[in-house]
Amino acid sequence: MTIRFTQSCPTCGRRVQIRASLIGYNVACQHCNAEFVAEADADDHSSMNESNVPRAIVPDPLMARVEEALQRAAENRAISS
Numbered sequence: 001m002t003i004r005f006t007q008s009c010p011t012c013g014r015r016v017q018i019r020a021s022l023i024g025y026n027v028a029c030q031h032c033n034a035e036f037v038a039e040a041d042a043d044d045h046s047s048m049n050e051s052n053v054p055r056a057i058v059p060d061p062l063m064a065r066v067e068e069a070l071q072r073a074a075e076n077r078a079i080s081s
């Protein structure tokens with residue numbers, strides 16, 4: 001199954017269906033043919049439920065670092081005790 005989301009075209013303002021695999025790439029508007037960069041955090045999520053939000057495709061580097069720091073802190077505590 002192909003995951004799609006909708007984003008408003010910055011040129012004509014109409015909704016454009018974009019494949020989730022195209023996030024971060026230039027896509028062409030299906031209505032006015034204008035090119036713009038597909039973004040995961042589109043303002044319109046009405047046509048999809050939470051599980052379809054393509055956020056997982058691009059891991060959050062900040063959260064990954066926080067998790068890593070927490071893990072390291074836990075390990076240090078285990079060593080010193």
Ligand SMILES: [Zn+2]
Nearest residue numbers: 009012029032
């Ligand atoms: Zn357009």
